[in-house]
Amino acid sequence: MAVETSPIDAPAGSTIARLERDARLRRIELAVPGLDGRQAAEHLSEHLQAVPGVAVVNVNPTARLARVDYDPDRASVSALARAARSAGYSIGSASLDLGIQGMHCASCVSTIEHALAQTPGVLAATVNLATERAHVEYVPAFIDASALRQAITSAGYDVREGVARGETAVDQEQRDREREYRSLLTKFWFAAAISVPVIVFSYPQFFPVLREWLTMGSDARRLVWGALGVMTLPVMFWSGSQFFSGMWAGLRHRQANMNTLIAIGTSAAWLYSSVAVVAPQVFPRMELAEEFYDVAAVVIALVVLGLALEVKAKGRTSEAIKKLVGLQAKTARVLRDGRELDIAVEEVLVGDTVVVRPGEKVPVDGVLTDGSSSVDESMITGESIPVEKHAGDEVIGATINQTGSFRFEATKVGKDTALAQIIRLVQDAQGSKAPIQRVVDQVSQYFVPTVMILAVIAAVVWFDFGPQPAPVYALIVFVTTLIIACPCALGLATPTSLTVGIGKGAEQGILIRSGDALQSAQRLQTIVLDKTGTITKGNPELTDVVAETGFDEDELLAIAAAVERNSEHPLAGAIVEGARLRQLSQLEASDFEAIPGHGAKATVDGRSVLLGNTRLMADRGITLGRLQGEAQRMAEDGKTPMFMALDEVAAGIVAAADTVKDDSAEAIAALKQMGLEVVMLTGDNRRTAEAIGRMVGVDRVLAEVLPQDKAHEVQKLQLEGRKVGMVGDGINDAPALAQADVGFAIGTGTDVAIEAADVTLISGNLRAVVTAIQVSKATMRNVYENLIWAFGYNSLGIPIAMGLLYPFTGLLLSPLIAAAAMATSSISVVTNANRLRRWQPRPYGGMP
Amino acid sequence: MTTIQIAVTFAGLVLVVGIAWFFWGPRRGGLRAATTSSGYQEAMVLVKGGYTPDLIVVQHGKPVRLNFRREETAACSEMVVFGDFGKSARLPEGETVPLEFLPEKPGEYEFTCQMGMLRGKLVVE
Numbered sequence: 001m002a003v004e005t006s007p008i009d010a011p012a013g014s015t016i017a018r019l020e021r022d023a024r025l026r027r028i029e030l031a032v033p034g035l036d037g038r039q040a041a042e043h044l045s046e047h048l049q050a051v052p053g054v055a056v057v058n059v060n061p062t063a064r065l066a067r068v069d070y071d072p073d074r075a076s077v078s079a080l081a082r083a084a085r086s087a088g089y090s091i092g093s094a095s096l097d098l099g100i101q102g103m104h105c106a107s108c109v110s111t112i113e114h115a116l117a118q119t120p121g122v123l124a125a126t127v128n129l130a131t132e133r134a135h136v137e138y139v140p141a142f143i144d145a146s147a148l149r150q151a152i153t154s155a156g157y158d159v160r161e162g163v164a165r166g167e168t169a170v171d172q173e174q175r176d177r178e179r180e181y182r183s184l185l186t187k188f189w190f191a192a193a194i195s196v197p198v199i200v201f202s203y204p205q206f207f208p209v210l211r212e213w214l215t216m217g218s219d220a221r222r223l224v225w226g227a228l229g230v231m232t233l234p235v236m237f238w239s240g241s242q243f244f245s246g247m248w249a250g251l252r253h254r255q256a257n258m259n260t261l262i263a264i265g266t267s268a269a270w271l272y273s274s275v276a277v278v279a280p281q282v283f284p285r286m287e288l289a290e291e292f293y294d295v296a297a298v299v300i301a302l303v304v305l306g307l308a309l310e311v312k313a314k315g316r317t318s319e320a321i322k323k324l325v326g327l328q329a330k331t332a333r334v335l336r337d338g339r340e341l342d343i344a345v346e347e348v349l350v351g352d353t354v355v356v357r358p359g360e361k362v363p364v365d366g367v368l369t370d371g372s373s374s375v376d377e378s379m380i381t382g383e384s385i386p387v388e389k390h391a392g393d394e395v396i397g398a399t400i401n402q403t404g405s406f407r408f409e410a411t412k413v414g415k416d417t418a419l420a421q422i423i424r425l426v427q428d429a430q431g432s433k434a435p436i437q438r439v440v441d442q443v444s445q446y447f448v449p450t451v452m453i454l455a456v457i458a459a460v461v462w463f464d465f466g467p468q469p470a471p472v473y474a475l476i477v478f479v480t481t482l483i484i485a486c487p488c489a490l491g492l493a494t495p496t497s498l499t500v501g502i503g504k505g506a507e508q509g510i511l512i513r514s515g516d517a518l519q520s521a522q523r524l525q526t527i528v529l530d531k532t533g534t535i536t537k538g539n540p541e542l543t544d545v546v547a548e549t550g551f552d553e554d555e556l557l558a559i560a561a562a563v564e565r566n567s568e569h570p571l572a573g574a575i576v577e578g579a580r581l582r583q584l585s586q587l588e589a590s591d592f593e594a595i596p597g598h599g600a601k602a603t604v605d606g607r608s609v610l611l612g613n614t615r616l617m618a619d620r621g622i623t624l625g626r627l628q629g630e631a632q633r634m635a636e637d638g639k640t641p642m643f644m645a646l647d648e649v650a651a652g653i654v655a656a657a658d659t660v661k662d663d664s665a666e667a668i669a670a671l672k673q674m675g676l677e678v679v680m681l682t683g684d685n686r687r688t689a690e691a692i693g694r695m696v697g698v699d700r701v702l703a704e705v706l707p708q709d710k711a712h713e714v715q716k717l718q719l720e721g722r723k724v725g726m727v728g729d730g731i732n733d734a735p736a737l738a739q740a741d742v743g744f745a746i747g748t749g750t751d752v753a754i755e756a757a758d759v760t761l762i763s764g765n766l767r768a769v770v771t772a773i774q775v776s777k778a779t780m781r782n783v784y785e786n787l788i789w790a791f792g793y794n795s796l797g798i799p800i801a802m803g804l805l806y807p808f809t810g811l812l813l814s815p816l817i818a819a820a821a822m823a824t825s826s827i828s829v830v831t832n833a834n835r836l837r838r839w840q841p842r843p844y845g846g847m848p
Numbered sequence: 849m850t851t852i853q854i855a856v857t858f859a860g861l862v863l864v865v866g867i868a869w870f871f872w873g874p875r876r877g878g879l880r881a882a883t884t885s886s887g888y889q890e891a892m893v894l895v896k897g898g899y900t901p902d903l904i905v906v907q908h909g910k911p912v913r914l915n916f917r918r919e920e921t922a923a924c925s926e927m928v929v930f931g932d933f934g935k936s937a938r939l940p941e942g943e944t945v946p947l948e949f950l951p952e953k954p955g956e957y958e959f960t961c962q963m964g965m966l967r968g969k970l971v972v973e
Contacts, residue, residue, distance in 0.1 A: 172940055173926075180921050242922060249897015256871055257924075257965045259897075311923050431927055431936030431962065438931065441964040449871040453864045460860035464853045491924075491963030514934060 025055050025069045028077065028142070030091040032084065035064045040089075047087035051079050066091075072120075077139055081123045094349065096145055098134045099160030100127065100152060108157070115155035119143065122151075144336075145347050174322070177315045184308035191239035191301035195294070198228050202294040225277045228293040229270070236266055240300040256448035258487050262303055264452070265482035269295040269815065272475050288469045292479070292815075299483055299819040306823025310488070313830040317496050318430070319837065320503025324423050327379050327398040332363035335407070352410045356401045364397040364413045371406030375399050380418060381747070381763035382509025382771075421752050422762075425513060426506045430499045434515030436783065437494040447487050451798065455481035458802035466803075473803075476815060480801040484818035485794060488826040493786035496833035501779025504839055509747075509762040510772045517758035520742045521776035523723050527671055527769065528702075528714055528736070530728035531682035531689065534746055534766060535668075535696055536658040540571050542578025543639050544655040546630050551651045554584055556644060560654045562587035563602045563611050567594060571640055574656035599642065610645040617643050617650065624650050631655075638691035665696045667766040672699070674773060677722070681705055681713060681736075710736035727761075727769055730754030744769055771841040782836050786829045793825045878903030878971065881912060888913040888948070895928070895939060896920050899959070899968035908954045908972045917944045927962040930970075936962075 035041060041061040048057045048066060053074025058067040068080060084091050100112065109127045112134060116125035121142030127134045136148055149159045201224050204210035213220060237244065243266070246259030273291035275282060280289035332345050335353040345363045348354065353369065356362055362375065374386040377399045386402055389395060395408050397417045414420065433441075459478035466473045498515050505512045512518050532538050547553045561579035564572035566589060589602040589609070598619070599612015610616060614631070617624055622645050624631075630653055631641040639657040643650065671678050680698040682689045682705065689703035702713055710728075714736050717724045726733065726740035734756035737743030745757030747764045754760050761768035801818055805811040849857075879901040881889040888911050894900040895918040906912050916928055918939035929936040933949040951957070951972040960967045 173938065176921065176926075176941060177923065180923060183921075246897050246922065253898035253900070253902050254871055254873075254875065255898055255902075255967065314923065427938070428936065431929060431938070432934060433929060433931040437964070441958075441960060444964045445967070446872075449867050452867050456860050456863045456867070460857050463856050464849065487965065488963070491965055495962045 026072045027067065027069045028080070030066045030068065030080065030084070030139070032059075032064050032066050032089050032091055035059070035061055035066075035089060037061055044084060044087045044089055047083045048080060051075050051083045054080070077121050077142055078117070078123050081139070091139065094138060094347075096136050096138065096148065096347075098136065098145075098148065098152065100134055101158040101160050103127075103157065112152060112155055112157060115151050116148065119147065119151040122148070144341070144343060146343075173318075174315065177311055181308055181311045181315075184304055184311060187239040187241075188301055188305045188308055191235045191297060191304060194231050194235050195297040195301050198232060198297045199294045201225075201228055202291060222277060222280070225273070225291045225293070228291065229274050229277055232270060232293045232297050235297045235300050236270060239304055240266065243300070243303075256452065258448070260448060261451060261482045261485055261487075262299065265479045265815070266296040266299050268475065268482075269293070269299075269479050283471070285469065288471055290469075290472055292475070295479060295815045298816050302816075302819040302823045303483075306827055309823075309827050310492075310830055313827065313834055314492075314496065316834050316837070317499040317830070318503065320500075320506055321423065321426060321430070324419065324426065324506060327419060329361040329363040329398060333357075333360075334410075346414065348410050348413050350410055350413055353407050354410055355405070355407050356395075357405050358401060358403055360401050362395050362397055362399050362401060362408075364410045365417045366395055366397075366408040366410045366412070368393045368395055368406055368408045370408075371404055373404030373406050374402050376402055380422070380509060381765075382507065382768065383763045383765065418752050418762075422506060422511060425511050425752065425760075426502060429502045429512055429514050429518075432498075432514040432516065434494055434498055434519045434780075434783065436519060436787070437515065440490060440494060440787065444487055444490050447490065447794075448485070451482065451485040451487075454798060454802060462803060473812075476812070477801070477803050479815045480813050480818045481798060483815055484797040484801040484813065484822055486790070486797070486822045486825045489786075489790035489793060489829045492826060492829045492833075493790045494783050496830050497779055497782040497786055497836060500833050500836040501775060501782065504779070504836060505772065505775045508768070508771050508775065508841060510768055510775060511752060511760040511762065512772070512775070513758050513760070517742055518776050518779055520723070521725065521759065521773055522780045524676060524725040524742060524773065525722040526677045526679060526717055526724045528679045528681050528717065528724060528726045528740065529668075529698070529766070530710070530726075530733050530736075531680055531684065531692065532658060533729050534727050535664045535680060535692065536660050538658065540574040540640075540656045540658045542574050542581075542654065543657045543659070544634060544641075545578075545652065546627065546655075547652040548625075548627065548650055551646070553652070554582065556652045557582065557654060558584040558587050559604045559607075559609055559646070560611055560642075560644060562589040562604045563592065563600055563609050565589065566592040566602065567600055569594075569600075571642070571656045575642075575654055578654075578656075607646050608648070610648075611642055611654075613642065617645060620645070620648065622648060622650050627653055635687060636691055638688045638695065640688075660692065660696055661766060664766050667770055668696050668698055670767075670770045671773075672697070674770070676725075676773075679717065681710060681728075683707060707732055708735075711739040714739045725769075725773075727766070730757055730760075744772065774841050775839075778836060778839050782833060786832055789832070790825070790829060793821075797821060797825075875903065878905050878969075880905045881914075883910070887911065890915065892917065892944075893968070894919065895925050895966070897922075897925075898966050899928075902968035903971065904968070905971045905973060906951060908951050911948060911950050912970075913946050913948045915944050915946050918942070924963055925961045925966055928959055929962055930957065930959045932957045 032044065035044065038061050041059040044066060045057045045059045048054060048068055053071040054068060056069040081091050112127045113125050116122050116134065116136055121139045122136060124137040125134060152159050200207060243259045243263040246257060247263040250257050250260055269292040273293050276289040276291050283289045329345050331342050332348045333340050333342050333355045334348060335355060340355055348364050354363060354366060368389050368391055370391065372390045374388050375395060376386045377396060378384050380396050380399055398419045455478050458481055459474040462477045463470050463474040501518060502512050529535050545553045545557050547556050557579050561576045564575045587604050589604045592600065592602040594600045595612065595616060598616035601610050610620060624643060627643060627650055634641045634655045639655040641653045641655040644652050644654060668678050678698045679700040679702060680693050681702045684703055686703040689701050693701040705713055710733060714724055714726050723741045725742040725744060726736050727744040728737055730745040737745060737756040742759060743757045744759045744761055745754040747760055747762040752760050752762055759772050801813050803812050879891055881891040881904055884890045889906045890913045891904050892915045895916055916939050918925055918941055921941055927936055927938055935947055935949050937945050937947045939945050954972045957970045957972065958967055959970060
C-alpha cells in the first residue's frame with residue numbers, strides 16, 4: 001500500500017499523460033509545470049528531440065504540455081524525463097514509499113532498484129536496506145502503485161502493507177498505550193500476589209495460628225520478617241522500577257516528581273524494617289523494632305494499579321482524534337485513460353476525476369463536475385441535514401454520498417484535505433495550554449519539593465513531641481505524607497479536560513484553535529456579528545414583485561430579468577435568478593443602456609423598459625402613485641426596491657434583499673439567553689441595517705461601518721471594558737477577528753485553517769457560535785472541577801497525613817490508605833474529564 | 849529534649865535546607881544551540897525522566913530547531929509543550945521529532961511535558 005504520495009516538482013495532478021497506441025510509435029503527453037514562453041518551449045523541444053527513438057515532439061507553452069511520439073523499443077519515459085531535466089525542466093511526477101520484506105543482503109538493494117528502474121514510467125528508485133523501504137519516483141498516469149508493487153514482487157520480494165501516515169501516528173500511540181497498560185497491569189498483579197503473604201505475616205496478631213507461632217521478639221518472627229524483606233525487594237525494583245528510574249532521572253536534572261515521592265516513601269519503610277530485622281539492638285526498646293514491608297509492597301501495588309487505570313482512561317480522552325482519523329476514505333475510484341480504477345486514496349492526485357456512487361465516501365476534497373446528489377456532511381460540519389450538491393459545488397473528503405452518482409475533480413489531496421487539516425488543528429489545540437495551566441505549572445514547580453520538606457518537618461515534630469513509640473510514628477507520618485501527595489492529579493486536571501473538550505468541539509464541526517481560545521470563549525460578554533454572510537446568506541434574493549393595476553406580476557418579472565441579464569449590478573443576479581426559479585419564459589432585451597446611479601433602460605418585446613430608483617422615474621416625469629408608499633415600506637424591511645416603467649408608465653416594483661439565514665434569529669435569541677450582548681456590524685445604511693437588526697433581534701446595530709473600520713469598532717467595544725467575540729468570514733473580517741478576544745470564522749467549504757480565527761465554524765452556521773460557547777463553558781467547568789478536586793485533595797490530604805488532626809481526634813492515616821487515596825485521586829480527575837465525552841449541546845431554551 | 853531529639857531535629861533542618869537548595873537553588877550551565885548550514889540553531893534533546901539538556905541557549909531572530917528524542921515509555925513525557933510559542937509535539941518512543949519556531953524576543957521560555965512535571969528552559973539572548 002502507498003504510504004505517501006507527494007508531488008515533487010509541481011502539482012503532480014498536472015501530469016496528464018496519455019497513451020495512444022500507434023502501429024509502432026507511442027504518444028505521451030507530459031506536463032511541464034515550469035515551462036514559460038515560446039523560447040523555453042523550443043529549448044525543451046530540442047532536448048527531447050535529441051533522445052534516440054523520439055519521432056515527433058510538440059511542446060505547447062500555454063498548456064505547458066509536451067507531446068512526444070516515440071518508439072517504445074528505443075526510448076523510455078525515464079529517458080524523456082532525463083532529457084527534460086537536462087534542459088532544466090522537470091515533468092510532473094509523484095513519489096511513493098514502499099516497505100519491502102525479505103531483504104537480507106546488500107545485493108538485494110541493487111536487484112530491487114534495477115527491477116523498479118526497468119519498469120516503464122519509473123523515473124528513479126532508491127532502496128534503503130536499513131529502513132527496508134523503497135522510494136520510487138514515477139509518472140502517475142503511466143504507472144500506478146499496484147504496478148510498482150508488482151515489479152517488486154516479481155523480483156522476488158514482498159511489499160509490506162503500510163498505512164497512511166496520520167493513521168500510523170494514532171495507531172502507534174494507541175499501541176504504545178496498550179503496551180504500557182499491559183506492562184503496568186502485569187507489574188500490579190505481581191506486586192499484589194506478593195502483598196498478600198506480606199500482609200498476613202506482618203499482622204500475625206490477627207491470625208490465631210500465627211499469633212502463637214510468631215511471638216514478639218522470637219527468632220521465628222525475625223526469620224519470617226527477613227523473608228518478607230527479601231520478598232518485597234522484587235516488588236520494589238521490578239513492579240516499582242519506574243519510580244526508582246524516574247526518581248533518578250529527575251534528580252539528575254534537579255527535579256522531583258511523583259516518582260520521587262513514591263520511591264523515597266517506600267524505601268524509607270523498607271530500610272526501617274530491614275534495620276529492625278537485621279539489627280534490632282539499635283532500637284532502645286523492643287517494640288520499636290517494627291517492620292513495614294507491607295507498606296512498601298502494598299503502596300507500590302496500589303500506585304501501579306492507579307497508573308494502569310490512568311493510562312487506560314487517558315487513552316479515551318483522545319477518542320475524538322481517532323474518530324476523525326477513522327473517517328478517512330481508504331480507496332478512491334478515479335478515471336484514468338478513460339478507465340475507472342480503484343486506487344488507494346493516497347494515490348489520488350490533484351486534477352484526477354473521481355467517481356462517487358451512492359452510499360460511498362467522498363475520498364478527497366474537490367469540485368463537482370458532473371451529476372448531482374445529496375451528501376451527508378455531518379461528520380465534518382456537525383450539520384445533520386444532508387447538503388444538495390450540483391456541478392460547481394465543493395465536496396469535502398470523508399463525507400458520505402447518499403442518493404446520486406457524481407464525478408468531481410480532486411482539488412485537495414493528502415495533507416491538504418479539510419479532514420487532514422482538521423486533524424492537525426485539533427491535535428495542535430489539544431497540545432496547547434489554557435492560561436489557567438500556567439498557574440498550575442507554577443504550583444507544580446514547587447509542589448513536590450514542598451511535600452518532601454513538609455514530610456521531613458512532620459517526622460521531626462512527631463519524633464520530638466509525639467507519643468511513644470515516637471520513631472515509629474515519625475516514620476509512619478513521613479511515609480504517609482509522601483505517599484498521599486498527588487502531583488499527578490494536579491498535572492492531569494487541565495490537559496485531560498482540554499483534550500476531551502476540543503475533541504468534542506471538533507465532533508460538532510467547531511475547531512477551537514487553542515486552550516487560550518477555549519478559556520476566553522466562556523468569558524465573552526459581547527458578540528459582534530458581521531451582517532453579510534453571517535446573519536444573512538450573503539447573496540441577495542428576489543423578495544417582492546408588485547404589479548400596478550393592469551399589469552401581470554410574472555410578465556413584469558420576466559421583462560425585468562431580460563433587462564437585468566445585461567447588467568452587472570449586484571441585485572441584477574437576484575432578479576434573474578428569481579425569474580428562473582419561477583420558471584418564466586426567457587425574453588430578449590435590446591438597446592440595453594445602464595444609467596449609472598439610476599438604473600437601466602432597454603427594449604423588450606418592442607416595449608421600452610425603465611428599471612431603477614426614484615430619481616430615474618422623477619427624471620422621466622413618471623408618476624409613481626401608490627408605488628411610492630410600497631417602496632417606502634419595503635426599504636424599512638431592509639429590502640432594495642426598483643421601480644419599473646413600461647412605455648413611460650409606472651408598472652410596478654421588483655425588490656431584492658440579502659435574506660436572513662433561517663436560523664439566525666433563533667441563534668441570536670440563544671446567545672442573548674446566555675447573557676451575551678449581541679451586536680450587528682454592517683456597512684449598510686442605517687435604515688436597512690436597523691430593519692434587519694429588528695428582524696433577528698440584536699441588541700445593538702453598528703451601521704455604515706467601512707470594511708477597514710470593523711477592527712476599530714471591535715476595539716471600541718473592548719474599551720467599554722467588555723470581552724468581545726467577533727463572528728465573520730475569515731477574509732474580509734480578518735483584522736476584526738484578530739482584534740476580538742475570540743474570533744469566530746464562518747467556514748468557507750474546505751478551507752478550515754483560517755489564520756486570523758481562534759475558532760472556525762465549519763458549518764458556516766450561526767448556531768455553531770452558541771455550541772462553541774457551550775463547549776467552552778462545559779470544558780472550563782470541567783477544568784475547574786478537576787482543579788478544585790486536585791487542590792482540595794492535596795491540601796486536605798497532606799495535613800491529615802502529617803497528623804494535624806491527631807491532637808484533636810486521634811486520627812492518623814495508615815500509609816496503605818494514603819496509597820489507595822493517591823491512586824484514586826488521579827483516576828478521578830481523568831474520569832471526570834471523560835465525563836465530558838458524553839456532553840451534548842443543549843437545545844435552545846435549556847440554557848443555565 | 850534528649851540528645852537524640854536534638855540530633856534528629858538538626859538533621860531534619862539540614863535536610864529541609866538541602867532539599868530547598870537542591871531543587872530550587874541556582875543552576876549553572878546550559879547548552880548553546882549550534883547554527884547549522886541550513887541556518888537553524890539546532891540542538892538535540894533527550895527525553896528520559898527529564899530533558900537533557902534542560903537549559904538551551906539560543907539567539908533571538910534566528911529559527912530554532914530542537915530535535916526531541918524520547919527514550920522511555922512513561923506516558924507522562926509523551927508530549928512536549930512550548931506554551932509561549934504555541935508549539936507542541938507528540939513524541940513517539942524512539943523517534944526523533946523536530947520542533948521548529950522563531951524566537952523573536954529575548955527572554956526565558958519554559959518548555960514542559962503536558963502535565964508540567966518535566967521542565968526545561970530556553971534562554972533567548
